[in-house]
Amino acid sequence: MKAKIHVTLKNGVHDPQGQAIGHALESLGFDGVGDVRQGKYIEIDLVDSTEAAAQEKVAAMCRQLLANTVIENYIIEIDG
Amino acid sequence: MKAKIHVTLKNGVHDPQGQAIGHALESLGFDGVGDVRQGKYIEIDLVDSTEAAAQEKVAAMCRQLLANTVIENYIIEIDG
Amino acid sequence: MSAMTPAVFAEHGLSEAEYDKILDILGREPNLTELGVFSVMWSEHCSYKSSKKWLKKLPTEAPWVICGPGENAGVIDIGDGQAAVFKMESHNHPSYIEPYQGAATGVGGILRDVFTMGARPVANMNVLRFGDASHPKTRHLVAGVVSGIGGYGNCVGVPTLGGECAFHGSYDGNILVNAMTVGIADADKIFYSAATGAGNLVVYVGSKTGRDGIHGATMASAEFTENSDEKRPTVQVGDPFTEKLLIEACLELMATDVIVAIQDMGAAGLTSSSFEMASKGGVGVDLNLDQVPAREENMTAYEFLLSESQERMLMVLKPGEEDTARKIFEKWELDFSVVGRLTDTGRMVIREKGEVAADLPIDPLALASPEYDRPWVVAPPPADVCAADVPAPGPIFALLKNLMGSPDLCSKRWIWEQYDHLVMGDTVQRPGGDAAVVRVRDTQKALAITTDCTPRYCLADPVMGGKQAVAETWRNLTAVGAQPLAITDNLNFGNPERPEIMGQFVGAIEGIGAACTVLEVPVVSGNVSLYNETNGEAILPTPAIGAVGLLTDYTQAVGLAFPGDGLAVYLIGETQGHLGQSLYLREIAGREEGKAPPVDLDRERKIGDFVRDEIGRGVITSCHDISDGGLLVALAEMALAANIGITITAGGGSLSDHAWAFGEDQARYLVTAAGKHFVALAEVARVPVTCIGRTGGVALVWGDQTLTLDELRAAHEDWLPDYMAG
Amino acid sequence: MNSAVIVFPGTNRERDMVLALSAAGARPVEVWHRETRLPAVDLIVIPGGFSYGDYLRAGCMAGHSPIIREVKKQAEAGVHVLGVCNGFQVLTETGLLPGALLRNAHLKFICKDVHLKVENNGTPFLSGYESGAVMSVPVAHHDGNYFADEATLDALDGEGRVAVRYCGPDGTVTRYHNPNGSQRNIAGIYNKRGNILGMMPHPEDAIDKLLGGIGGKPLFDGLAGALGPTS
Numbered sequence A, B: 001m002k003a004k005i006h007v008t009l010k011n012g013v014h015d016p017q018g019q020a021i022g023h024a025l026e027s028l029g030f031d032g033v034g035d036v037r038q039g040k041y042i043e044i045d046l047v048d049s050t051e052a053a054a055q056e057k058v059a060a061m062c063r064q065l066l067a068n069t070v071i072e073n074y075i076i077e078i079d080g
Numbered sequence C: 001m002s003a004m005t006p007a008v009f010a011e012h013g014l015s016e017a018e019y020d021k022i023l024d025i026l027g028r029e030p031n032l033t034e035l036g037v038f039s040v041m042w043s044e045h046c047s048y049k050s051s052k053k054w055l056k057k058l059p060t061e062a063p064w065v066i067c068g069p070g071e072n073a074g075v076i077d078i079g080d081g082q083a084a085v086f087k088m089e090s091h092n093h094p095s096y097i098e099p100y101q102g103a104a105t106g107v108g109g110i111l112r113d114v115f116t117m118g119a120r121p122v123a124n125m126n127v128l129r130f131g132d133a134s135h136p137k138t139r140h141l142v143a144g145v146v147s148g149i150g151g152y153g154n155c156v157g158v159p160t161l162g163g164e165c166a167f168h169g170s171y172d173g174n175i176l177v178n179a180m181t182v183g184i185a186d187a188d189k190i191f192y193s194a195a196t197g198a199g200n201l202v203v204y205v206g207s208k209t210g211r212d213g214i215h216g217a218t219m220a221s222a223e224f225t226e227n228s229d230e231k232r233p234t235v236q237v238g239d240p241f242t243e244k245l246l247i248e249a250c251l252e253l254m255a256t257d258v259i260v261a262i263q264d265m266g267a268a269g270l271t272s273s274s275f276e277m278a279s280k281g282g283v284g285v286d287l288n289l290d291q292v293p294a295r296e297e298n299m300t301a302y303e304f305l306l307s308e309s310q311e312r313m314l315m316v317l318k319p320g321e322e323d324t325a326r327k328i329f330e331k332w333e334l335d336f337s338v339v340g341r342l343t344d345t346g347r348m349v350i351r352e353k354g355e356v357a358a359d360l361p362i363d364p365l366a367l368a369s370p371e372y373d374r375p376w377v378v379a380p381p382p383a384d385v386c387a388a389d390v391p392a393p394g395p396i397f398a399l400l401k402n403l404m405g406s407p408d409l410c411s412k413r414w415i416w417e418q419y420d421h422l423v424m425g426d427t428v429q430r431p432g433g434d435a436a437v438v439r440v441r442d443t444q445k446a447l448a449i450t451t452d453c454t455p456r457y458c459l460a461d462p463v464m465g466g467k468q469a470v471a472e473t474w475r476n477l478t479a480v481g482a483q484p485l486a487i488t489d490n491l492n493f494g495n496p497e498r499p500e501i502m503g504q505f506v507g508a509i510e511g512i513g514a515a516c517t518v519l520e521v522p523v524v525s526g527n528v529s530l531y532n533e534t535n536g537e538a539i540l541p542t543p544a545i546g547a548v549g550l551l552t553d554y555t556q557a558v559g560l561a562f563p564g565d566g567l568a569v570y571l572i573g574e575t576q577g578h579l580g581q582s583l584y585l586r587e588i589a590g591r592e593e594g595k596a597p598p599v600d601l602d603r604e605r606k607i608g609d610f611v612r613d614e615i616g617r618g619v620i621t622s623c624h625d626i627s628d629g630g631l632l633v634a635l636a637e638m639a640l641a642a643n644i645g646i647t648i649t650a651g652g653g654s655l656s657d658h659a660w661a662f663g664e665d666q667a668r669y670l671v672t673a674a675g676k677h678f679v680a681l682a683e684v685a686r687v688p689v690t691c692i693g694r695t696g697g698v699a700l701v702w703g704d705q706t707l708t709l710d711e712l713r714a715a716h717e718d719w720l721p722d723y724m725a726g
Numbered sequence D: 001m002n003s004a005v006i007v008f009p010g011t012n013r014e015r016d017m018v019l020a021l022s023a024a025g026a027r028p029v030e031v032w033h034r035e036t037r038l039p040a041v042d043l044i045v046i047p048g049g050f051s052y053g054d055y056l057r058a059g060c061m062a063g064h065s066p067i068i069r070e071v072k073k074q075a076e077a078g079v080h081v082l083g084v085c086n087g088f089q090v091l092t093e094t095g096l097l098p099g100a101l102l103r104n105a106h107l108k109f110i111c112k113d114v115h116l117k118v119e120n121n122g123t124p125f126l127s128g129y130e131s132g133a134v135m136s137v138p139v140a141h142h143d144g145n146y147f148a149d150e151a152t153l154d155a156l157d158g159e160g161r162v163a164v165r166y167c168g169p170d171g172t173v174t175r176y177h178n179p180n181g182s183q184r185n186i187a188g189i190y191n192k193r194g195n196i197l198g199m200m201p202h203p204e205d206a207i208d209k210l211l212g213g214i215g216g217k218p219l220f221d222g223l224a225g226a227l228g229p230t231s
């Protein structure tokens, strides 16, 4: 079983990296580039048998380690 | 229009961040954690009108800037 | 209809009496934006309402002080037309909530205070206090804070040269992160914040403004929640890259002659910077928020004024000079916007979308802020601890090894190896010694910098603890051969509304003031952090001191490593074996008791002046002051630094061994000296001196005890990395 | 000889580098990244720092600066190019050198003295050292973990293009002396032609006995000696 996790900055939290990427894309000549946000993408192989168990475990991982819920949101997807 | 880009390390490229996460999860008491890989997730707002145009443009962005193809793969998804 | 209910101003941290004062000043009810402005201007953080009365007692003057407290940072003369500019500031609460960003933005903020005054930052320091090592949150907080400090300082390219880090259960729910920056400027090109000249333009530069750090409590008002489904984070995210550009752009602009006044936007952002600048210069300001670069859409006046977005500055330019300034900021790809104009009305008029969002008199807000004389009591002095009642559960060297591997005394290499301490190429003495030494580029001079505080002494005896904190920094500078010049302080205490906490505060200030006077190191800047408590449990009183000294010739600096084999090692100062409040008592006997060691300031001065003179003459060739852990710990540190052992030939005489070895008597140094006449020199100067042993070999040897350097090093170096590895 | 030190937004070791080059008589001038022309120089240096904050990937945004086109042109024409730390990262990002620099294996920024073994002193860069010599210089980086695929590593080794490796004080190359996880302990590499050197450690911060030692000094003196007479 595989968990795919997206950790992104909450709305309104300053994202200097995303901003710098947007800037760089512009100076490379790409036009029509609006807001750019950068987050993390984490894949975890799991040996759990049920999707529900995996979902719950990964949510705990996110709260405890993978995301800083003061400034970040996370989305979990479990692939069977 | 929004582009969602996943940039991940190629197979065979050592991923110390993913490994460290795996280690940390174990020491937090999570069991059954296998391989962990960490990548980047980038969202770009685009003003392009067609999905094809956006796709092509973002692929160019990835080649030129967003991914280092020596070590990274990228996947692009365009949301209309 | 009036929005001003007691609940609303209470949410803004204003008391009823304070609200009445607002009504008096305005002659009407404030609108919500105005109330927000009052709330931040009159917050403890910005107004110093509990501490002001006492801060005035600190000595702040000396012939070499160019600018004392009251500006963004203190400024002292270091000769040859140059000045050192420095300050320390706390970021305790944000670092507890989000350790990486909290610590990082703390570094960013103090850097801005220093380069705002025209100085190029050349050194960062940090004072850290964490909870007990066994507390479940401690490891995570240490990791986050250290990487945040490094992440910011390393990226801006200012070396982080030292600081301190200790652990105690009183910080479990309230860590301390105090950051200090030192910069160098031309003494005749210091920039101040007083805005003058009605008609002059007010300019905003740096990053855009977002909704960062607007206090959660104020969000309760419906007006500010309608656009946000998600609770807005009060954490600010630092952008060290933009800060680096801001440093370079500001210094480039300062080299031209177009700035009237400049101020960083720190706590309370646009509000406090504009009010302070206007108040100091006695002018009014018309501000147009439509011109403020915004990162988010539909920001209200309230949000613009209270945002604590980072990496922003406000300046007043000389007439007709916008283009010069604009060009420089465009080169560095930073936002630049004319946001207002000075007036002669004495009022702050804030407009948004053509409407007046706030119209406030400046001086009453900035100057007539509340000032409290809070009740205070002095805690009864603790009973003393007598060495005979303190056990020595094992051979002295075994105890030494335990102490050297304890959280407070272990090597902090794991921390400072994560800090770039070499960038700029002027680092003479790296972290790990008594004081950092950094060369002043293109001169022979160097600055010596150190931070210190012993909170357990401050708890036992705030006056003595205050004296000791200053004396120890003074000693640290002396130990590298520098002439101490001035200090900055960061006064971290609990809730000042509790008389016993206020008593600690008052006592510490008295002690700091006394030491500053005798040791001739005025306070030129500082910061106060109160309400450091969780669930009614206050932190140990922690008045952190940052001190700066001068070496006229950096090649004369000495370090703590023994310079060679076969050298006599001398103990300077008197040893009484004071074990009260010692680390030995706490770590070995598990007791936090006793009186703080007495500090005799005149003796400090006499002994320290002798040591410094003999370093300057090249007689003393290595030096280490004796502090936490006592004599043997200091000796062990010198041996480890050199990888040279020592055979100890002295002993405590009438003192018991553990009191002699680990007592924390003040005003002491260990030195090696060149030439045969050192003892005679010391005797002539009436400075107590004893030869305690001779360097050589690869172990510490005392009578029949031996401790190899390898074994000692393992205990000393491994604790922190092992702890952090979990 | 004359040298140019490229400055990007976020570069922060240009002062150190200028000091070291000046001390060796290499007459450095700083060149802002937006310039499109370089002065006539014998050596181009891309110094350390955090160009563009190292956002996205260390060195990647700087690799697209206008001046880099000119650096490439000059390098092709045979001008010597030295990239240190962030400069090395820029050189790999632009493809002037093979491989990539990943996050340190222990994930932490690391600032400390390391020992380097001179593997190939047959270029102006390392002509100031004996072959096999060991120098002590500091590292200060977060992303110095050198990676390349096996074929590339074999080629680097086979062609003598590994310039310096992390080692112990006696020159032994072991995993224990590897500060960042770099493959084969690689600290610095040359391009095929030998006129480009990228290295993570900072020789410019080791040119003065009283400020951390002189392990890096022969690099600058050697460069000045080898490239000096031509101009």
Ligand SMILES: Nc1ncnc2c1ncn2[C@@H]1O[C@H](COP(=O)(O)OP(=O)(O)O)[C@@H](O)[C@H]1O
Pocket (backbone or CB within 6 Å): C045, C046, C055, C058, C068, C069, C070, C071, C072, C073, C074, C087, C089, C113, C266, C267, C489, C490, C491, C523, C524, C525, C526, C527, C528
């Ligand atoms: N404990 C203190 N001792 C001396 N001066 C202090 C102390 N606390 C604050 N100050 C001075 O008061 C002024 C305001 O401090 P602060 O609000 O921290 O400045 P800023 O707004 O620049 O962060 C500064 O000049 C500072 O040096």
Ligand SMILES: [Mg+2]
Pocket (backbone or CB within 6 Å): C071, C072, C112, C113, C264, C266
């Ligand atoms: Mg300030």
